Amino acid sequence: MLVTVYGDSILKGVLYENGRYVLERGWERRLAERFDLRVVNRSRFGGTLPKALARIEQDSAAEPDGEEYALLELGGNDCDYDWAAVSDAPEAAHECKTPPPRFLDGLRRAVRLLRASGRTPVLASLPPINAELYLGFLCRGGLSRENLLRWLGDVQRIYRWQEHYSQMVEQVAREEGAPLIDLRRPFLRDARAPEELLCADGIHPSRLGQELLYQAFCGAL
Secondary structure, eight states: OOEEHHHEEHHHTEEEEEEEEOOOHHHHHHHHHTTTOEEEEETTTTOOHHHHHHHHHHHHOEEEEEEEEEEEOOOOTOOOOHHHHHHHHHTTTOOOOHHHHHHHHHHHHHHHHHHHHTTTEEEEOOOOOOHHHHHHHHTTTOHHHHHHHHHHHHHHHHHHHHHHHHHHHHHHHHHOOOOOOOOSHHHHHHOOOOOHHTTTTTBBBOHHHHEEEEEEEHOEE
């Protein structure tokens, strides 16, 4: 069985350790071996839905290679902002990379394209982020924490906005009758501190967090 993954840096296997990004794709290798899968991982660092949709359109034009599933894990970068611009002009209006209406329409289109091509689309909710860690990460290079908080109102707006995108993924899964793999609740139910499950940037799962992803995929499969 072939599984094509369209995701961002989380499913690419990115970790932020000792001040730099590294790749660790052990979860992918373990799943392939355990369930006899052939995985084609098209995840990209900084990947957004519009970028993935271009590749999905291209892939959907070809015949599927036997029983083929397409896993979509997107939204984490779509909900992100140009934080340098926010820091420079906290009184201005700022728009995220992929506003909600465009995100919903694009995700529906991706699901329908894949299904029409004979593939089975599967959606994944987003692992939670830690707003305090992420704000500290953003400000490490000189962005104004004061200005970012002035625009945000409160730091947890970062969490709530990312959660909204995960909820939109769940909404599209319900509307389109697509299977949903829940990557969010395993983190929320875990009693360990966010600092153990997430890297210092507050957004990428740590090695312990990647184990939660692996277990969630195992349960779904």
